[in-house]
Amino acid sequence: MANGKRTSSGEARIILEAVRFAASANVGAFHQLVARETDLLQLDLVLRILLTYLPESTPPHLYIDLLQQLAHRAVHLPPLPSSPPVQPGNTLSDQDAKHQVRQLHLLPLAEEQDLRAGCTDQISLFLIHRARKIDVETGSIPEVQQLLEPFLDRDPYLRTWMISNILPLRRLDYDYYPQIDDPYTLEAFERLEGRPAVDSLLARSARAGTDEPNQSVRDLRGIVGPWVYGEKSRKRRKTHHDRRRSSMTTPSTNERSAESDEKGRQSAWSDVNEWIVDLALREFTTAADVVEHWDGPNDVDYDGFGDDEELDHDIHGLLVQRYAQAGLATIYVAGSTSTSTIERAHSILKKVARLQGLQEPEEFEKFQNVYTSTLSKDYLDQLSEIHLLPNALLRPENPLTFPENPSLAFASFVLRSCSLLQKLGYSRAYRATAKLAAFGKREEHLEELHKTLQKVPVRTRDNGSWAEVRQQILWLRDWRYESSGKGASDGETLLGVFCRIGRVDVEVELLKALLRASCYTVAVHVYCTRDQHPIPEDMVEKTVLNVAMAFYDGASNGNRTRGGIRKASEILAAFHSHFPESNTFSEANALIAATHSMSFYSLTLQHGVPFQPVNIRASKDPLSLIGRILEQNPRSYTKLDDMIEIGQSLVRAGLEPNETTGGSPIGKSQTVDQSQHQDYSLLESSRRITSMAIEASLSEGDFDTAYSYIVNRLSPPAAGPSKDQSAPQHSPNSRTKDDVSWRSAYLAGRATPAKSSPSHSSVRRLEQRLELLSLALILAPPSELAEILQVWRAVEGDLTNLLAREAAEEDRWNSKGDGSKPSAGSSNLPGGFVPSTADTDQVANRKPRRQSRATAAAANEEAPMGLFDVARGAAQAFSKNAFPLRSAASATKSPVEGVSKARPLSMSSDSGSDGKGERVRKRDMVANAVTGGLASGIGWMIGAPAPPKS
Numbered sequence: 011m012a013n014g015k016r017t018s019s020g021e022a023r024i025i026l027e028a029v030r031f032a033a034s035a036n037v038g039a040f041h042q043l044v045a046r047e048t049d050l051l052q053l054d055l056v057l058r059i060l061l062t063y064l065p066e067s068t069p070p071h072l073y074i075d076l077l078q079q080l081a082h083r084a085v086h087l088p089p090l091p092s093s094p095p096v097q098p099g100n101t102l103s104d105q106d107a108k109h110q111v112r113q114l115h116l117l118p119l120a121e122e123q124d125l126r127a128g129c130t131d132q133i134s135l136f137l138i139h140r141a142r143k144i145d146v147e148t149g150s151i152p153e154v155q156q157l158l159e160p161f162l163d164r165d166p167y168l169r170t171w172m173i174s175n176i177l178p179l180r181r182l183d184y185d186y187y188p189q190i191d192d193p194y195t196l197e198a199f200e201r202l203e204g205r206p207a208v209d210s211l212l213a214r215s216a217r218a219g220t221d222e223p224n225q226s227v228r229d230l231r232g233i234v235g236p237w238v239y240g241e242k243s244r245k246r247r248k249t250h251h252d253r254r255r256s257s258m259t260t261p262s263t264n265e266r267s268a269e270s271d272e273k274g275r276q277s278a279w280s281d282v283n284e285w286i287v288d289l290a291l292r293e294f295t296t297a298a299d300v301v302e303h304w305d306g307p308n309d310v311d312y313d314g315f316g317d318d319e320e321l322d323h324d325i326h327g328l329l330v331q332r333y334a335q336a337g338l339a340t341i342y343v344a345g346s347t348s349t350s351t352i353e354r355a356h357s358i359l360k361k362v363a364r365l366q367g368l369q370e371p372e373e374f375e376k377f378q379n380v381y382t383s384t385l386s387k388d389y390l391d392q393l394s395e396i397h398l399l400p401n402a403l404l405r406p407e408n409p410l411t412f413p414e415n416p417s418l419a420f421a422s423f424v425l426r427s428c429s430l431l432q433k434l435g436y437s438r439a440y441r442a443t444a445k446l447a448a449f450g451k452r453e454e455h456l457e458e459l460h461k462t463l464q465k466v467p468v469r470t471r472d473n474g475s476w477a478e479v480r481q482q483i484l485w486l487r488d489w490r491y492e493s494s495g496k497g498a499s500d501g502e503t504l505l506g507v508f509c510r511i512g513r514v515d516v517e518v519e520l521l522k523a524l525l526r527a528s529c530y531t532v533a534v535h536v537y538c539t540r541d542q543h544p545i546p547e548d549m550v551e552k553t554v555l556n557v558a559m560a561f562y563d564g565a566s567n568g569n570r571t572r573g574g575i576r577k578a579s580e581i582l583a584a585f586h587s588h589f590p591e592s593n594t595f596s597e598a599n600a601l602i603a604a605t606h607s608m609s610f611y612s613l614t615l616q617h618g619v620p621f622q623p624v625n626i627r628a629s630k631d632p633l634s635l636i637g638r639i640l641e642q643n644p645r646s647y648t649k650l651d652d653m654i655e656i657g658q659s660l661v662r663a664g665l666e667p668n669e670t671t672g673g674s675p676i677g678k679s680q681t682v683d684q685s686q687h688q689d690y691s692l693l694e695s696s697r698r699i700t701s702m703a704i705e706a707s708l709s710e711g712d713f714d715t716a717y718s719y720i721v722n723r724l725s726p727p728a729a730g731p732s733k734d735q736s737a738p739q740h741s742p743n744s745r746t747k748d749d750v751s752w753r754s755a756y757l758a759g760r761a762t763p764a765k766s767s768p769s770h771s772s773v774r775r776l777e778q779r780l781e782l783l784s785l786a787l788i789l790a791p792p793s794e795l796a797e798i799l800q801v802w803r804a805v806e807g808d809l810t811n812l813l814a815r816e817a818a819e820e821d822r823w824n825s826k827g828d829g830s831k832p833s834a835g836s837s838n839l840p841g842g843f844v845p846s847t848a849d850t851d852q853v854a855n856r857k858p859r860r861q862s863r864a865t866a867a868a869a870n871e872e873a874p875m876g877l878f879d880v881a882r883g884a885a886q887a888f889s890k891n892a893f894p895l896r897s898a899a900s901a902t903k904s905p906v907e908g909v910s911k912a913r914p915l916s917m918s919s920d921s922g923s924d925g926k927g928e929r930v931r932k933r934d935m936v937a938n939a940v941t942g943g944l945a946s947g948i949g950w951m952i953g954a955p956a957p958p959k960s
Contacts, residue, residue: 022107066147070157145196174240235310241278283336290340306333339403347437435465568609604659640706752789759783
């Protein structure tokens with residue numbers, strides 16, 4: 011009934027016949043039936059029958075022609091000549107046919123998501139729905155693409171859906187990664203959205219493990235780019251869904267929808283930009299490849315199916331600008347500090363400049379300050395540390411990454427700074443360097459400068475290289491600095507990695523680095539011999555001394571030919587000619603000389619800590635170290651001159667003994683000038699070191715050396731004229747200030763030698779001790795006299811007992827020699843003879859005379875004597891007897907008398923004579939000396955009147 015009106019039962023049979031042809035994939039018969047029954051089989055019904063019953067495995071080329079003819083439904087379709095006429099079957103009753111038609115349950119053409127996207131074309135809805143069913147049943151994306159391609163020009167929505175879903179899915183699963191075992195389904199691919207979609211689409215490039223550098227670029231160009239193409243449709247579907255869920259619709263809903271369409275693709279590209287920045291955090295090299303070889307939204311491979319001509323020019327420019335900003339952001343998140351990273355970052359800067367039509371930065375070797383004019387104070391005032399945070403790098407208002415001339419200029423200077431620091435041996439990441447230059451404080455800049463200069467000597471040793479290093483450091487401080495020495499003008503904002511440090515301070519640090527690197531020629535030339543000195547001379551002197559003393563303090567050995575002491579000596583020698591009158595240089599040289607001399611002796615401090623040169627400067631009393639040397643080095647006290655020279659060098663170095671030990675530190679004298687005070691300090695140090703040597707000799711049992719040092723070396727000014735006529739005459743009163751002399755004399759006087767040497771008798775030793783104790787009584791303060799006098803009396807008693815024993819022994823031998831009167835005619839000796847009468851009388855008279863003299867001497871000793879008589883007699887004896895510490899008045903006597911009285915007690919004989927020629931015993935002389943000293947010391951204490959002059 012092609013030309014007549016059909017009953018309802020006939021229509022049902024035709025529909026069932028069409029369903030049967032579709033289900034059996036008899037596309038030819040189906041086509042003929044549709045061509046004959048155009049009034050009944052309308053487009054919607056035909057498409058729904060094909061969608062519901064045509065097997066998904068049917069090759070698309072079999073029914074593409076039918077679909078194309080259906081798309082032009084205004085044209086009558088003739089029957090296909092190759093197919094026989096088809097008549098509807100009459101085997102079913104009318105009622106059964108109608109019932110079966112009602113039970114067909116044909117699928118709708120449009121799915122909800124497509125309706126939300128605004129698609130209304132039935133052919134497009136059929137094709138999209140058919141493509142999804144084919145993917146579910148067969149998973150053959152190439153067949154889907156074959157089905158859709160002839161109809162892409164029919165509907166923009168269909169073309170967008172094809173480009174954003176089928177094209178990237180085909181490339182992902184079939185072209186790029188066919189070996190992947192978990193391919194995407196079309197349904198899952200359509201659900202991808204936002205940043206997770208970008209991560210998922212690009213994840214395979216990371217898992218593939220290929221060495222091809224542009225694999226991520228390929229995926230961005232061929233997968234992500236086409237996928238982003240459909241972001242507008244996805245946003246439209248989401249907006250429509252939200253609008254349906256809303257109970258009210260405002261008048262501006264359509265406007266917001268249009269705005270959402272424009273921003274949808276911007277948001278997708280923003281996700282891509284974020285992925286690039288995150289990739290730079292993990293693999294900067296791969297991210298650099300992406301930025302260098304991919305032009306962003308301009309560079310998408312649509313496989314000839316579409317382009318971005320529909321985008322507004324302003325929006326397109328904005329997308330490229332955001333991508334260029336992402337390129338700059340990758341530099342800030344780069345964690346590597348290698349040379350290749352710096353070079354790749356510089357290439358990214360060039361790429362960003364080309365994308366935005368800006369001036370490209372020059373190579374580092376040809377670097378000129380072409381950007382300094384663009385870094386204005388207004389631009390720097392916009393910067394904040396917040397702009398360096400990773401989540402703030404892609405914000406459009408970020409001045410550090412927004413692609414314009416100031417941001418490129420700042421990035422270029424930071425990159426060159428990184429390059430210079432890397433060449434100097436101190437590598438820093440870009441972000442850390444940018445933060446230091448823009449927001450660092452002075453303390454941070456100074457710390458980084460120290461670290462940089464500490465790394466330089468490892469790589470640079472020659473003088474020529476150090477001259478270049480100095481220029482590089484000065485440029486790092488001021489990006490406007492030129493090799494001619496010109497830098498930022500007055501009023502200009504200083505820019506640089508070390509810009510918070512003053513020029514003088516940087517020069518000081520450079521001088522220190524030059525000295526540490528032993529580049530003395532460059533240091534002297536730059537800071538001492540040039541017409542214009544970078545820093546003042548006094549600061550140069552101070553810096554040189556500080557560095558020298560730093561090497562001194564770090565030395566482990568005091569020998570000036572080794573280690574830190576050698577470096578300190580070399581530094582002082584290099585600059586000494588430029589500071590010939592410097593007291594501090596002289597003090598430093600004296601300190602090194604003393605340290606060098608001390609290095610020849612073994613010395614260990616408390617708890618077994620070995621001695622180091624720094625202990626001298628750290629000690630409150632450096633002279634005490636000489637005492638330790640004397641203690642720990644046997645017989646070192648015999649090198650007294652060497653020890654005194656060490657002590658005097660310490661004094662010349664400004665390291666004087668503490669006041670509590672009898673010295674006077676430099677700078678505290680208020681009555682004498684510096685030179686006189688130093689002379690006095692030198693004298694006091696010599697006396698103190700002599701006292702230490704005396705104590706050391708006594709501890710080793712060498713009394714003779716101790717006695718010799720006291721008599722010949724330790725002569726206090728109050729006891730006699732000093733051998734050093736240059737000593738100051740107005741120094742503090744030694745009788746009240748000097749604790750060295752009397753303590754040394756007292757210590758030696760109270761010492762009891764274990765055994766006398768064969769050349770000295772016990773009487774001689776006791777006489778020497780009495781002599782030393784008498785000196786101690788003269789020099790000691792009144793509060794110490796009682797203790798010394800007690801020792802003196804004990805020694806005197808020993809001497810008296812010893813002399814008594816010697817006298818008794820002498821008498822015994824004399825008596826034995828003289829013998830008793832022999833009897834007549836007999837002799838005590840063999841061959842003896844009988845003495846004559848005259849001889850007998852002579853022997854008889856000799857004994858009474860000896861006895862009378864002994865009786866008279868005993869009477870004189872036992873006769874009572876007043877204290878002042880003793881003092882007066884002692885004073886007379888002290889003025890007459892020879893004593894090494896006589897008063898200055900003895901110099902006025904006659905030459906002969908002076909010679910006799912100038913003889914020390916140690917050189918006098920056992921007997922002497924007074925003014926009348928009578929014999930005077932040694933103990934009487936010592937007693938007189940002691941009581942003479944007491945005459946002026948004790949007499950006035952008890953308030954006794956002075957004795958009358960005889």
